[in-house]
Amino acid sequence: MRNAWRVAAFDVAPPLAAVAALVYIGVALAWPLWWVATCSVLCVLIVQGVVVNVVLARRDGVTLGTDDDGPGLRLAVVAVATAAVVAGVAVGYFRWTVPDGALHDDSTEVVGIATSIAEASATFTPQNPTASIDRAAAMMSADSAEALKSQFATVAEQLTSRGVSAQASTISAGVEAIGPGAASVAVILRGTQNAPGKPPENAILALRVQLTKHDGRWLVDDLSPIHSR
Template sequence: MVQIATTMAEATATFTPQNPTGAAEKAAALMVPERAEAFKQNVAKSSADLAHRNVTAQALTLSAGVEALGPSMGTVTTVLRVIQNAPGQPPDQAVVALRVALTKRDGQWLVLDVSPINQR
């Protein structure tokens, strides 16, 4: 479950203009089918701007842990280091926390939702 959540979180925060839909496709493959298409459409909106500006983003999991676990539902909190590179700019680093909600279907964990955890 944690591995699926960290893969999802990293894919959500990773982007390359050479393959603007690659990370979103990888993330959508981990999701319940009824949410995957809406997720891809949402990511496509922000990806267009990043591609236009030739921005790349690479995410790496710093920490992850199970926040809640039941027989068919769970949440995992992930902490990522995200490095963005834009032409003519120094690299921009940020630490991002995401909550990944999962459900178990036919013995397999699938992602229901990914949401940021607000910094205080």
């Protein structure tokens, strides 16, 4: 029973764990050519070691795991297998877990920015006609902010003269596309417009918000309506 345990622990588990770790690293790295070559060589060496161990077991009746005179060699085999597993875990963490976490954080951030700027762009009060557009401009790149302010100036003057106010709230928002430095978010709003002497007018607005990352900060480059086809 003792020998069976040692065979499983030192003769079977380490080579299997090492090969599995090498293959896992290859999957995580998407099998670049250099790793295909490296993994192939290392796997051949592992298989050769297993074959030698089997031959010695048939000839001498002992294996690496059951040889009482080879504790140092057993320790080295376990250390190498452990190093391979640790390397596999590290590669998987930095190739998958870290980017997935960053993508999730970026998605949450761009949706929050998009909803805020969409609501600000569709909100207006005659008492402070530039308040909402100033909030929107603060979330935009410099050129886009200036363009938005210039476009809004004429509209703000007309709405102020008529005493019209508008308020918008987000119904739904979602990421259409996102990458390391650019993103597109669709936002659906419910807008309510109030004018003196008239009942409130409700409308559903759909906007597309284009964002890019500048020095680690997401900024809006474009805000445009989504037209139904």
